[in-house]
Amino acid sequence: MIFDVDGVMTDGRLYYTDDGQELKAFNALDGHGLKMLKQSGVELAIISGRHSRLVEHRARNLGIHHLHLGAHDKLEAFEKLLAATQFTPDQCGFMGDDVIDLPVMRRCQFAVAVPDAPELVRQHAHYVTGAAGGCGAVRELCEVLMQAQGTFDAQMARYLN
Numbered sequence: 001m002i003f004d005v006d007g008v009m010t011d012g013r014l015y016y017t018d019d020g021q022e023l024k025a026f027n028a029l030d031g032h033g034l035k036m037l038k039q040s041g042v043e044l045a046i047i048s049g050r051h052s053r054l055v056e057h058r059a060r061n062l063g064i065h066h067l068h069l070g071a072h073d074k075l076e077a078f079e080k081l082l083a084a085t086q087f088t089p090d091q092c093g094f095m096g097d098d099v100i101d102l103p104v105m106r107r108c109q110f111a112v113a114v115p116d117a118p119e120l121v122r123q124h125a126h127y128v129t130g131a132a133g134g135c136g137a138v139r140e141l142c143e144v145l146m147q148a149q150g151t152f153d154a155q156m157a158r159y160l161n
Helices: 028-039 053-062 074-085 099-107 119-123 137-149 152-160
Strands: 045-047 066-068 093-096 110-113
Touching: 028 053, 028 137, 045 074, 053 066, 066 074, 074 099, 093 099, 093 137, 099 110, 099 119, 137 152
Parallel strands: 045 066, 093 110
Antiparallel strands: none
């Protein structure tokens, strides 16, 4: 499963300090969802149009090793990711929020959008989350995927026993 960052893993707002440093807010529930999804056997990747050291740190914290930042052509980054992982497009999903994500969303097997994505993007999604980007949308998708693959109960059992 491949994720965009701004507007998906964050609420899409960009914060800058007076000295030009960028700040982003990530949702802790999304992060734990990603960790559980990875533990359930799903390979994770990020393709983002922006280059950000914050995203590098977040990906490292979550154990996401496939990272393509500054990808102005996300389809090209997707092709590089496929070559590196030996996955095919029909084995991949992508979660995005804007028109720059459409080429990958249209190429992969499972396209996901957040509810505040433009209408055109939502029209090309197989699934639109109920939660907004940066507000639990990633966690929602992680749980949907774990339920679909039959691993959700096993992941939850760790916390219920």
